[in-house]
Amino acid sequence: MNIQHIKELMTGYLVSTAGVPAESLKDGSTKVESLGIDSLELVEMLFEVEDKFGVRVENMALLKDMTIDTMAEFLAGLAANSQVAKVA
């Protein structure tokens, strides 16, 4: 399931590279912007997903106010559409 895989990529980056405590990520309804990461860390986290799933987020404003769960769902949606587009 892409949502779960994407969430793992996001949380893996946040803990191992951005230094976010793992316990802060247990609750999927936590807003990403409240995790104390800066804009560069956000784009670096997105790259983990973009590189694996061949998607690209052009409008970063769309991510504002997203939680860990809604961001994973949003990115999974982009990935699914990308697959559809490729098949079509």
Add this chain to the structure above:
Amino acid sequence: MVTGLGMISSLGLNAKDTFQSLLDGKSGIAIANPEITELVAGALAASVPTGFEALVLRAEAGLDRATKLGIAAAKEALADAKFEVSPGQNFRVGVYVGIGMGGASTLDDLYTRLFRKKFKIDHGDPAVVHPLVVPRIMANATAGIISINNGFRGPTNTYSVACASSAVAIGEAYRAIKHGYADAVLVVGTESMLVPGAFAAWHALRVTAAPIKENVAASCRPFSKDRTGFVLGEGAAALLLENEASALRRGRKPYASIVGFGCTSDATHITLPSREGQTEAMRLALAESGLPADAIGYINAHGTATTAGDITETESIKSVFGKSAKNLAISSTKSMHGHVIGAGGALEFGISLLALSTGSIPPTANLEAPDPECDLDYVPLTARHNQDLHAVMSNSFAFGGTNAALIAMKE
């Protein structure tokens, strides 16, 4: 004055191990990594040993290798000096970095991934690249990160003049302190280009040493009649320069004081050295030091083991030192740590300071049969101990024509 030293090289992960290996005549030169030898069969390199990654933070793992080497050397120098910046002093402490290329491994990785996708070897959009490539490859990445890590808010300057980069950084830091623009400057020379793209470019210039198959570690032979060039290396060195008041506040005994810096340009050829430019750089350094030529006891030569380079440097030293040239101990430590390009000036000046403070002069390794045109005392094969050194010089001469000479004197 210099109160802290850090080194990371093919000979060791700190200054002590690096200097001891040099005194023992050990070489860090070996067959290059498989990524390079796939491209250039039998290629040589002086690579930093595995294990250095443990010296940087996990969050710094993604930085370019040259930056990580610089961070490690900087940490050692600051710990050696027991230096901590006080809140009232932080705008008076700077970071000067010398680096020839910067970002080589990051760029190599970027282009590999991009072109593999472009030519459909790998799946994906070639334009999707790591978003931090720019802040990782920019020449001042190392200076920026070290300034952030330590809260040094004085000037952060980066000098990129090929093989003279960090010698010029040291000279400019010395001037900044001397003329009151800073109380202390951490100078870092760093370089890491042991990746396929950059290595192939160096190989194409025909300046790198041919491997001696039966003993690859002895392939770099400065001032020897059978020399064939240098071995590309990687590494970093850091020196903490402080004014007297800053050092005395902590009761720190310095390694030495920098007393002369000469810097010139050849304005003749993009790669060939010129005697006039080198001579004037050494003369300027000597003039600033106020020392007579015979006060210099040791020169760490640029000594690249190229045909043109070693003869030109020998002639230049004779021009400057006249009769006393014959009494100088001169060595090229590149025979053991390889040519670390932008890091070379800081590494070799650091080695000169250790020679000055310990009285032990590292040799020119592999110098069994000198070139008759290189007829000075190059300290062949074996280190000399218990030397009564008063002042030392370190030469760095670069592609592009920059010449830098630094002189340090015992306190």
